[in-house]
Structure formats: structure tokens, C-alpha cells
Amino acid sequence: MRKGWQIPLAAVAVAVAAMVVGCGEKAPAKPLVEADSPAAKLYASNCSGCHGDGLQGRSGPALANIGAKLDAAAIEQRIAKGGTGMPAFEGRLEQGQIRELAGWLAKQQ
Ligand code: HEC
Numbered sequence: 001m002r003k004g005w006q007i008p009l010a011a012v013a014v015a016v017a018a019m020v021v022g023c024g025e026k027a028p029a030k031p032l033v034e035a036d037s038p039a040a041k042l043y044a045s046n047c048s049g050c051h052g053d054g055l056q057g058r059s060g061p062a063l064a065n066i067g068a069k070l071d072a073a074a075i076e077q078r079i080a081k082g083g084t085g086m087p088a089f090e091g092r093l094e095q096g097q098i099r100e101l102a103g104w105l106a107k108q109q
Pocket residue numbers: 043046047048049050051059060061063066069070075078079082083084085086087089101105
């Protein structure tokens with residue numbers, strides 16, 4: 001009886017431990033599409049502080065799959081106009097840079 005319980009309990013403990021560890025870990029940042037693009041540098045210097053250097057999100061939402069949610073035009077609009085807690089980059093970055101950044105982000109999905 002005693003032994004019969006010990007094995008399932010151990011299995012449950014291992015499963016729970018695995019779940020806890022799984023939740024505590026940040027999902028590994030997936031490789032960026034075109035990581036050596038000039039847009040990636042713009043991203044690193046203007047956006048990564050809030051969105052994470054691997055697009056994994058920090059104070060701002062993750063952008064790792066942003067291309068699946070927004071198209072380049074919508075992303076361009078968002079960068080130019082900002083949002084709640086996000087500054088507008090219109091006037092800080094050139095229009096061409098914003099467009100380049102938006103096009104690059106739209107490929108991340
Ligand atoms: C000061 C922090 C901050 C900086 C810097 C910042 N963002 Fe954001 N960003 C946010 C926050 C917070 C949100 C979510 C709030 C909202 O949607 O209005 C957001 C939302 C977004 C979204 C929409 C995400 C979605 O899922 O709809 C995009 C795209 C985005 N940011 C791109 C950028 C890019 C590109 C840059 C750099 C040019 C940048 N952000 C710089 C804080 C920031």
C-alpha cells in the first residue's frame with residue numbers, strides 16, 4: 001500500500017516541478033528574420049528597451065509574431081503615432097526609417 005502510493009506521488013511531483021520550471025522560464029527568443037538588416041539596428045536603438053532585444057516584450061508587448069497580426073502599413077502607423085505608453089516616432093525617425101522598420105517587423109511572424 002505504502003509503496004503503491006510512492007511512485008505515483010513521485011511522478012506527480014516531477015510533473016509539477018516541470019510545470020513550475022516551464023512557467024518561470026521566459027520563452028526562448030526565436031531567431032529574428034533578417035537579423036542583420038539595417039532595420040534591426042534601428043529597432044535595437046529605438047524600440048528594444050520596451051519591446052525586448054529579441055522582440056520578446058518587456059514593458060511593451062512582444063513583437064515576435066507582429067507580422068501575423070498587423071501588416072506593414074498598420075505597423076508603420078503605430079510607429080509614427082505611438083500608442084498608450086508608446087511614444088510617437090514621427091519626427092524622431094525619418095519617414096523612410098519608419099517604413100523600413102515597419103517592413104522588417106511585418107516579416108517577423
Ligand atoms: C517607451 C516604451 C516603448 C517604446 C520605446 C516603443 N514602444 Fe511600441 N509599444 C509600447 C507599448 C506600451 C505598446 C502597447 C500599448 C498600445 O498598444 O498602445 C506598444 C505597442 C507597439 C506595437 C503594437 C503591438 C500590437 O501587438 O498591437 C507595435 C507594432 C510597436 N509598439 C512597435 C514599436 C517600434 C517599432 C518601436 C521603435 C521605433 C517601439 N514600438 C517603441 C511601448 C513602447
